[in-house]
Amino acid sequence: xxxxxxRRTGQALIxxxxxxxxxWGLLPLAPGDPAVRYxxxxxxxxxxxxxxxxxxxxxxxxxxxxxxxxxxxxxVVRGDLGQSTRLNLPVTRVIAERAPATLRLTLATxxxxxxxxxxxxxAGAAAPGRWPDAAGRYIALLGAALPSFVAGLxxxxxxxxxxxxxxxxxxxxxxxxxxxxxxxxxYPIARWSRLLRGGLLEGLRSEHVTVAAARGTSRARALVVHxxxxxxxxxxxxxxxxxxxxxxxxxxxENVFSWPGLGxxxxxxxxxxxxxxxxxxxxxxxxxxxxxxxxxxVATALIDPRLRxxxxx
Numbered sequence: 001x002x003x004x005x006x007r008r009t010g011q012a013l014i015x016x017x018x019x020x021x022x023x024w025g026l027l028p029l030a031p032g033d034p035a036v037r038y039x040x041x042x043x044x045x046x047x048x049x050x051x052x053x054x055x056x057x058x059x060x061x062x063x064x065x066x067x068x069x070x071x072x073x074x075x076v077v078r079g080d081l082g083q084s085t086r087l088n089l090p091v092t093r094v095i096a097e098r099a100p101a102t103l104r105l106t107l108a109t110x111x112x113x114x115x116x117x118x119x120x121x122x123a124g125a126a127a128p129g130r131w132p133d134a135a136g137r138y139i140a141l142l143g144a145a146l147p148s149f150v151a152g153l154x155x156x157x158x159x160x161x162x163x164x165x166x167x168x169x170x171x172x173x174x175x176x177x178x179x180x181x182x183x184x185x186x187y188p189i190a191r192w193s194r195l196l197r198g199g200l201l202e203g204l205r206s207e208h209v210t211v212a213a214a215r216g217t218s219r220a221r222a223l224v225v226h227x228x229x230x231x232x233x234x235x236x237x238x239x240x241x242x243x244x245x246x247x248x249x250x251x252x253x254e255n256v257f258s259w260p261g262l263g264x265x266x267x268x269x270x271x272x273x274x275x276x277x278x279x280x281x282x283x284x285x286x287x288x289x290x291x292x293x294x295x296x297x298v299a300t301a302l303i304d305p306r307l308r309x310x311x312x313x
Contacts, residue, residue, distance in 0.1 A: 004301060012294040019286035020076065023067050026279045028061075035061060037085050037275065076283065077242070077280065082276035086269065091119045091280035099284075101172035102261035105254070106246040108174075108181035110239070113188035121196030121231075125223055128201060136193055145280035152256040182259040184250055188242050195238055199231025206230065233300050237247030240296035248285040 026036060032070050035055040047055070048251045056062045075081070081091035120139060123132035126272040159179060160166045200223055203209060209226045213219070217226075251263030257263070262281060271278035 008294055008297050012290050016287055016290045021251050023279055023283045024072050027275055030275055045304050048153045081280035084274055084277050086272040086274040091276050094277055095280055095284055098265045104177055105180055105261055108177045109184040112181050112185040116233045117189045117192035124197040125200035125296055140190040140194050143186035146186055148183050149252045149256050151186055152253050155179050155183055169258045180253050183253050196231050196235055199228045201295040202228040203227030232305050235295050236299050240292045247288050
């Protein structure tokens, strides 16, 4: 297990380094002069050539590109992601202030999706082709077909406006997280429930489950004890991908509910051409994806010993 973990960690570090190169390229490849944006953020509307030259020297833009990257990477290691041109605040502070709300929304979405998708999958696998399975299939189709922002607008209309429950402007607290989480959870529910159902049915057809059933094991016990661990291996990978998507791709729902998270902030940053915030957000999300993927690899290797054996060959 240790050589496998070391190999996967090395691959993750290489991926993170390559991602940092791509993210760093957002700034020099972006249209316009970064020095001009830097001075405009400090209320210098018509900078002189002397001011531009001084700003380029301060930002290190007068140095070769490889040296600029190494300098930027050194700042990243120290926790310096630059300065927001829109808010005139350190990017690390902007991300740190918005990240808890996004993490709270992601956790609530995953919990809701698990609470709904797991029973749907178990019911569908326990009675394939019967009404619980059909109900789960229709729910999955609805979740896959209904965009999350449309679900969010419907929830605002019927729950907040008509029923008077909740608030249109969210404060990022646990008490207000469940409506946007419900809008985001529809697609994971649809995907997870069908994936788990297929894995459970495949597990029920395996040889060891057939032997256990011949010895008198009930179908419910066979589902939970024998089939569910086998189905959890691909599910962990899909779960990790979903978490990464929720961390970086919940911007639309966050804007619908005025949720004070990273998604809403990145939309404002893109609108205002606040490239340091966009760059910092892209870097943080890239590192989050790499970390989540590494954790998913480790988790699947712990669940299925065959993956550990295969990784050593």
